Amino acid sequence: MTSSPTNNSNTLGRRIAYWLSTVLIAFVMGSGGVADVLRIQPVVEGMKQLGYPEYFCVILGIWKILGCVAILLPRTPILKEWAYAGIVFDLTGAAASHFAVGDPPIKSVAPLIFTILAFVSWMTRPGHRRITNVAVANAP
Numbered sequence: 001m002t003s004s005p006t007n008n009s010n011t012l013g014r015r016i017a018y019w020l021s022t023v024l025i026a027f028v029m030g031s032g033g034v035a036d037v038l039r040i041q042p043v044v045e046g047m048k049q050l051g052y053p054e055y056f057c058v059i060l061g062i063w064k065i066l067g068c069v070a071i072l073l074p075r076t077p078i079l080k081e082w083a084y085a086g087i088v089f090d091l092t093g094a095a096a097s098h099f100a101v102g103d104p105p106i107k108s109v110a111p112l113i114f115t116i117l118a119f120v121s122w123m124t125r126p127g128h129r130r131i132t133n134v135a136v137a138n139a140p
Contacts, residue, residue: 018124022071025118029087030068036061050097064090071121077131084122091115 035043036057044054063086070076070083092115095108 014124015126017120018126021117021121021124025087025114025121026068026072028114028117029064029090033061033064033068036064050101052097060090075128077129080125080129081131084118087118088115091118 038061039054039057043057047054047057067083067086067090070079071087073079091111094111095115098107098111099105
């Protein structure tokens with residue numbers, strides 16, 4: 001059975017969308033995580049301005065780096081689900097934090113754009129990077 005040109009271009013487009021969004025979100029989360037762990041001065045000042053203690057940078061940074069690694073690792077679909085969830089929690093939390101302290105709305109735009117990018121990565125990931133069988137426990 002041969003596949004149609006439309007199917008091939010759709011598959012190619014999906015792969016490009018997946019890898020482009022995944023590499024971008026991994027770069028954003030990974031580089032942000034490194035900056036957090038190293039407690040770079042602008043990061044620390046930003047966290048304090050949002051009302052978070054300095055040590056929170058290290059906690060978030062470690063989780064960002066681990067999430068970045070998890071979405072890039074092959075054959076870890078359950079870990080990927082957790083990582084994508086954590087990335088979305090982090091980014092939407094950042095947007096909400098800026099809103100809560102009265103920052104101009106533009107400060108919430110970047111985290112929300114990256115949230116959309118994370119959803120694109122999650123939605124376009126190949127089948128081997130998805131959970132395919134979920135065991136449901138039967139209640140006695």
